[in-house]
Amino acid sequence: MGSGMQDIEIAFQDQLQKNHCFGCGADNDQGLKIKSYWADDGTAVCRFTAKPHHCAGPTRYLNGGIMATLLDCHSICSAIALAYRTEGRAISEGESIAFVTGSMDIAYKQPVPIDSPVLLKAELESLSPRKTRVVCRLFSEDNLCAQADVLAVRVPDNW
């Protein structure tokens, strides 16, 4: 105990300011408050544990709208993080960068048990200064349960 490096990594969302988004806003007390981080392989990851009221029709499965929110918000926050990294800045350092969802296509492949944590993994590709494509996968217990193809579009920070 007490020696070596400490993991002081801070989630993307905890570095963004004044974000009241239901899915990713640190400033929304009734929101999902997801937390996203860089992984060593260049993807961005997020782990989320649902509450019982996030259920689908059957109480044992996660609601598809909640899944969409997780995929959307993890993707957009990761696109924002990538843009800061590409500009050589820490998140929220200097002029703020904002992206929104231009489009999102989701394949729901398997039902997601509500009791198990999910893992979201986002692969990012910058298409132009204004557009980032994100392929975001949602896993439960190592099973690929949903996949989203997201177009993140940069907007002015007063959007």
Ligand SMILES: CCCCC/C=C\C/C=C\C/C=C\C/C=C\CCCC(=O)SCCNC(=O)CCNC(=O)[C@H](O)C(C)(C)COP(=O)(O)OP(=O)(O)OC[C@H]1O[C@@H](n2cnc3c(N)ncnc32)[C@H](O)[C@@H]1OP(=O)(O)O
């Ligand atoms: C949300 C934050 C913004 C505010 C900042 C506030 C606080 C900042 C703090 C933190 C922010 C952090 C996180 C917030 C995070 C996320 C929330 C989750 C995501 C959401 O929940 S967000 C809500 C849902 N989201 C919308 O409410 C979008 C409504 N919409 C629009 O606001 C416009 O529609 C817009 C901006 C999308 C485009 O408007 P625009 O005027 O820039 O249009 P333009 O044509 O110039 O598009 C430029 C290039 O994108 C291509 N393009 C555009 N749309 C496309 C589509 N649908 N399919 C295929 N390509 C598309 C064009 O083809 C062109 O491509 P090219 O450059 O190659 O020609």
